[in-house]
Amino acid sequence: MSGTRRLARLGLLRLQVELLTFFRTPDQLFFTFLLPVLFVVVFSTIFSGDIQGPPGEPAVPFPQYFVPGMIASGIVSVTFANLATGIAVEQHEGLLRRLAATPLPRSAYFAGKVALAFVTSVLIVVVILAIGVAAFGVSLPREPATWAVFAAVLVLGAGSCSLLGIAYTRIIRSAGSAPAVVQPPYLVLQFISGVFLQYSVVPGWLQAVASVFPLKWMAQALRSVFLPEWVGRDEYGSWETGTALLVLAAWFIGAAVLARLSFRWSRGQG
Amino acid sequence: MAAPPAIAARGLEKRYGAVTALAGVDLEVAPGEVFALLGPNGAGKTTLVEILEGFRRPGAGEARVLGEDPARGGPAWRARIGVVFQSAGFFDVLTVREVVAHFASFYPAPLDPTRVIAMVGLEGQERRRLKHLSGGQKRRVDLALGIVGDPELIFLDEPTTGLDPEGRRQLWAVIRQFAALGKTVLLTTHYLEEAEALADRVAIIIRGRFAAEGTPAAIGGREEGRATVTFHLAGRLAEAPLPPLPGLERLPDGRVALATAAPTQAVAGLARWASALGEPELPGLEIRRPTLEDVYLRLVRAHDAEAVAAAALPAGGSA
Numbered sequence: 385m386s387g388t389r390r391l392a393r394l395g396l397l398r399l400q401v402e403l404l405t406f407f408r409t410p411d412q413l414f415f416t417f418l419l420p421v422l423f424v425v426v427f428s429t430i431f432s433g434d435i436q437g438p439p440g441e442p443a444v445p446f447p448q449y450f451v452p453g454m455i456a457s458g459i460v461s462v463t464f465a466n467l468a469t470g471i472a473v474e475q476h477e478g479l480l481r482r483l484a485a486t487p488l489p490r491s492a493y494f495a496g497k498v499a500l501a502f503v504t505s506v507l508i509v510v511v512i513l514a515i516g517v518a519a520f521g522v523s524l525p526r527e528p529a530t531w532a533v534f535a536a537v538l539v540l541g542a543g544s545c546s547l548l549g550i551a552y553t554r555i556i557r558s559a560g561s562a563p564a565v566v567q568p569p570y571l572v573l574q575f576i577s578g579v580f581l582q583y584s585v586v587p588g589w590l591q592a593v594a595s596v597f598p599l600k601w602m603a604q605a606l607r608s609v610f611l612p613e614w615v616g617r618d619e620y621g622s623w624e625t626g627t628a629l630l631v632l633a634a635w636f637i638g639a640a641v642l643a644r645l646s647f648r649w650s651r652g653q654g
Numbered sequence: 655m656a657a658p659p660a661i662a663a664r665g666l667e668k669r670y671g672a673v674t675a676l677a678g679v680d681l682e683v684a685p686g687e688v689f690a691l692l693g694p695n696g697a698g699k700t701t702l703v704e705i706l707e708g709f710r711r712p713g714a715g716e717a718r719v720l721g722e723d724p725a726r727g728g729p730a731w732r733a734r735i736g737v738v739f740q741s742a743g744f745f746d747v748l749t750v751r752e753v754v755a756h757f758a759s760f761y762p763a764p765l766d767p768t769r770v771i772a773m774v775g776l777e778g779q780e781r782r783r784l785k786h787l788s789g790g791q792k793r794r795v796d797l798a799l800g801i802v803g804d805p806e807l808i809f810l811d812e813p814t815t816g817l818d819p820e821g822r823r824q825l826w827a828v829i830r831q832f833a834a835l836g837k838t839v840l841l842t843t844h845y846l847e848e849a850e851a852l853a854d855r856v857a858i859i860i861r862g863r864f865a866a867e868g869t870p871a872a873i874g875g876r877e878e879g880r881a882t883v884t885f886h887l888a889g890r891l892a893e894a895p896l897p898p899l900p901g902l903e904r905l906p907d908g909r910v911a912l913a914t915a916a917p918t919q920a921v922a923g924l925a926r927w928a929s930a931l932g933e934p935e936l937p938g939l940e941i942r943r944p945t946l947e948d949v950y951l952r953l954v955r956a957h958d959a960e961a962v963a964a965a966a967l968p969a970g971g972s973a
Contacts, residue, residue, distance in 0.1 A: 487729035
């Protein structure tokens with residue numbers, strides 16, 4: 385068997401075990417899927433009004449604005465947060481060493497992790513969209529071009545955030561501290577990237593900070609898919625979809641380099 | 655020509671800052687041999703094993719495991735060794751069969767998972783999730799994961815720690831079965847009884863050095879050492895004066911003990927004395943050699959005393 389085929393086969397076997405583990409762990413399922421769903425329900429229920437547009441333009445119901453941001457945030461959760469926490473725990477509690485004692489190529493381990501992140505990303509997109517459409521009247525985009533942007537954000541966003549999650553394990557010093565180290569930056573980014581708030585109400589200097597990271601660009605590009613032109617003008621100046629995809633692509637490459645440089649297979653030894 | 659050794663190490667040293675974990679260890683383990691490493695905590699057992707497993711690099715010295723430098727061993731080398739780890743709560747939600755089959759899939763020529771599960775005595779538990787297994791059953795899963803790749807050499811780090819005596823004996827049977835297939839086994843243990851039950855050869859490692867090495871029966875001069883003969887003074891023996899044998903001593907509990915380098919002759923002399931008094935038997939007769947534990951404790955204490963003496967010396971050139 386060629387190296388690539390062997391890697392693909394082992395990566396799939398790892399994915400299978402990752403998925404079995406994921407779906408048999410109720411806590412993880414709850415936090416991964418139910419939390420974003422709760423946010424969608426609560427926010428869409430509280431802010432049930434419309435965003436008023438310029439004269440002549442129809443108003444936009446708030447969930448239509450909120451749901452794409454929630455999708456972006458959900459993707460970051462199942463990629464960055466889940467991978468950083470999961471890998472750190474496996475690293476500090478000895479699973480990585482156990483795997484390293486076998487002929488399993490290390491790349492197959494990461495392939496399984498990133499594949500898990502992609503599968504759960506797609507699931508979370510479907511779940512949030514389904515609730516948005518069924519319960520809060522969110523309307524789906526119609527043009528193929530906008531769906532292509534959606535797909536590109538999904539791939540580049542999930543990819544770069546997965547790799548960032550791998551790199552981020554470097555600063556996690558113990559299995560127990562993993563969630564406490566992972567959640568704060570994610571939480572702060574959700575606020576300043578306009579997931580929990582309208583982006584336009586975030587102060588300029590915080591917007592500048594948010595613009596460095598992928599979440600802001602993911603939310604912005606996904607909104608461009610679901611919302612009319614004028615919302616982009618009011619909220620962001622313009623949608624800047626091309627810029628958003630470029631930033632995400634740059635993050636993808638940068639995160640790959642960062643993951644490669646910073647990841648330590650085994651920890652706590654000399 | 656003899657087969658090349660499964661493990662060959664020369665002059666292994668490892669320091670962590672000011673702490674010396676290994677201070678020059680030479681080790682040779684033949685193919686098919688079961689070798690046990692004994693030693694107090696912090697003596698260097700784990701460091702030595704981790705170097706041989708390829709998880710650490712030695713500061714000095716050289717190691718060859720199955721003919722390769724473990725620090726550079728690739729997947730083909732990994733496929734020929736098995737490492738048995740302590741359970742750490744992974745795969746809790748997977749079944750025994752899923753986990754064993756998963757690990758089997760990493761290897762080019764694994765054993766049949768069903769057979770391995772039976773070998774470690776988990777038949778009937780295939781479909782149970784790991785979190786529902788007892789501690790002993792989890793140790794068997796650990797063992798199954800270490801052998802499923804059909805390795806030539808297996809590393810066992812304290813394989814029966816935390817098991818009850820019954821579970822320990824069952825696990826020994828599996829390790830013996832594995833050794834009977836001609837596989838090489840390197841195990842570390844805190845249980846002297848375990849080393850004695852399983853190992854062809856034992857090394858006692860203290861402060862990063864081998865303090866003694868040999869078969870469990872002969873290590874530390876066990877075979878040549880003085881034996882102790884004891885018996886009860888009962889019946890007519892109690893009334894008669896003791897025979898004039900050197901080293902004979904009355905114990906507070908009414909027994910008599912004789913430490914001797916020639917126990918056969920001592921027992922023969924005692925038997926003649928007793929039968930002359932009309933007692934054909936020496937009641938409660940025991941001949942005791944120093945146990946592995948006696949040897950072990952003597953070596954550990956000797957090294958501790960040495961360390962205390964060395965620390966008491968005025969600071970010299972080799973501080």
